[in-house]
Amino acid sequence: MKKIELVNCKADADTIHYVVREDIGVDLLQNSTVDLFIKYHTDENVKFDLREIPQSILQLPLSLYLLPITYFCNVELVIPEMDKELYERLPKIYNTYSKIYGPFKDEWRGKLTINTIVDTPKISIAKYDRVVFFSGGVDACHASINYPGRRTLLVSIPDIEHAAKNSGPLREEKFSLIKNFSSVVKSDWLLISNNFNNTLFKDEDIQNFLGKQRELNSSAFVFDGWPGIKYLANMCSVAPIAYYFGINELIMGSSFEQIEDKLLLNYDGANPELTDTIGFANTHFGEQEGLMVRRSKKVANIIDWCNAHGVKTKLWACFCDGTTQCGFCGKCIRTQLNILCAGENPREWGFENFSEKKYTRYIKSYQYKENNPCWLWDNIETINDEKHYPYCDEVLHWLKSIGYKDYHRCSQEKANTKPTVLKRLTSFSRYPHYLKKIVTNLFGNNR
Numbered sequence: 001m002k003k004i005e006l007v008n009c010k011a012d013a014d015t016i017h018y019v020v021r022e023d024i025g026v027d028l029l030q031n032s033t034v035d036l037f038i039k040y041h042t043d044e045n046v047k048f049d050l051r052e053i054p055q056s057i058l059q060l061p062l063s064l065y066l067l068p069i070t071y072f073c074n075v076e077l078v079i080p081e082m083d084k085e086l087y088e089r090l091p092k093i094y095n096t097y098s099k100i101y102g103p104f105k106d107e108w109r110g111k112l113t114i115n116t117i118v119d120t121p122k123i124s125i126a127k128y129d130r131v132v133f134f135s136g137g138v139d140a141c142h143a144s145i146n147y148p149g150r151r152t153l154l155v156s157i158p159d160i161e162h163a164a165k166n167s168g169p170l171r172e173e174k175f176s177l178i179k180n181f182s183s184v185v186k187s188d189w190l191l192i193s194n195n196f197n198n199t200l201f202k203d204e205d206i207q208n209f210l211g212k213q214r215e216l217n218s219s220a221f222v223f224d225g226w227p228g229i230k231y232l233a234n235m236c237s238v239a240p241i242a243y244y245f246g247i248n249e250l251i252m253g254s255s256f257e258q259i260e261d262k263l264l265l266n267y268d269g270a271n272p273e274l275t276d277t278i279g280f281a282n283t284h285f286g287e288q289e290g291l292m293v294r295r296s297k298k299v300a301n302i303i304d305w306c307n308a309h310g311v312k313t314k315l316w317a318c319f320c321d322g323t324t325q326c327g328f329c330g331k332c333i334r335t336q337l338n339i340l341c342a343g344e345n346p347r348e349w350g351f352e353n354f355s356e357k358k359y360t361r362y363i364k365s366y367q368y369k370e371n372n373p374c375w376l377w378d379n380i381e382t383i384n385d386e387k388h389y390p391y392c393d394e395v396l397h398w399l400k401s402i403g404y405k406d407y408h409r410c411s412q413e414k415a416n417t418k419p420t421v422l423k424r425l426t427s428f429s430r431y432p433h434y435l436k437k438i439v440t441n442l443f444g445n446n447r
């Protein structure tokens with residue numbers, strides 16, 4: 001069987017460096033030898049030295065990230081050292097991923113070779129009780145306000161997002177988001193960067209292979225596919241730091257959804273059944289926070305908590321790469337609607353460009369489209385007919401009168417309608433060059 005091998009793992013004070021190699025003909029990695037890293041950024045409150053951490057823990061994040069390739073690519077994965085508890089959990093991890101993303105077939109399976117299985121010594125004096133994962137979004141903020149204080153370490157891993165960039169305005173914003181929020185909840189903070197998603201696998205080829213040749217088509221696979229299968233492994237980039245500080249519990253905010261009386265568990269890489277399977281050296285995922293709390297309720301809770309503590313925070317939902325949120329992508333519109341339903345001004349909670357007029361126009365022209373109407377239902381259902389809302393009152397009551405089913409149908413129809421010939425001809429954005437010429441001719445070029 002052809003091999004992928006973790007050939008080197010070395011730490012300096014704040015960075016782990018890995019080298020992974022594949023045999024000729026495997027063709028699953030972007031290069032036959034790949035250099036990878038995980039780097040930990042923090043401030044003087046969080047002092048650590050990765051050189052004191054055993055190899056069975058240093059190798060763990062990348063081992064977990066590489067592991068799924070053995071589920072369906074007939075390849076042998078060679079890992080020098082693995083923690084015993086993680087090793088004992090591998091069959092359960094396989095079965096759960098197979099249940100949610102598969103079923104995977106036995107004949108697809110490769111092989112895992114571990115040179116040494118290590119009963120990693122436990123750290124007896126813990127500096128923190130738990131990690132709370134923090135992205136700046138609603139679920140993460142809700143988890144953080146429910147575990148505030150010095151015994152929590154807030155951890156942000158921006159690189160787990162698909163197509164995340166290692167530098168640029170959004171990365172800087174992620175630093176300031178976690179620093180600011182850590183002062184709101186009085187917890188220490190850590191930001192982790194790695195190059196796993198960008199550098200290691202030929203992701204597009206693997207995604208195609210799983211869909212077309214292995215014919216995976218479960219709802220989880222359709223939703224987030226191969227990137228989703230690696231999602232929790234990437235979160236385990238926190239493992240070395242969790243071990244160093246004796247942390248036993250990893251908490252993530254649940255992305256639970258509900259529509260009317262149907263409780264929908266997220267069929268994706270963050271499914272609670274998957275978090276339950278992962279553990280190492282006495283550290284486990286705790287129950288996902290807010291597992292049964294609707295998003296509208298979470299936003300109201302965050303706002304109440306902040307107001308009671310005399311603090312403000314940004315709710316960061318947007319994927320656009322900038323220092324301000326775009327305001328008009330699905331997640332921005334949804335979160336602003338949550339804030340409006342809670343009776344607050346989105347400008348105060350991270351949407352600095354919010355305008356009542358533009359927002360109202362956008363909603364009323366049925367441009368707000370959700371693939372899953374659960375978010376529409378959740379928001380519209382909270383709108384109280386008797387109440388006067390301080391912001392966007394008129395459009396909120398209008399939404400309630402339309403109802404989520406009709407709104408959803410109309411916004412889907414609008415999105416599916418091709419523009420008419422006349423509209424296409426008058427759509428100036430299609431002709432930026434000519435438009436620029438016209439404007440220049442009209443007003444002159446004052447530059």
Ligand SMILES: [Zn+2]
Pocket residue numbers: 317318319320325326327328329330331332
């Ligand atoms: Zn946005």
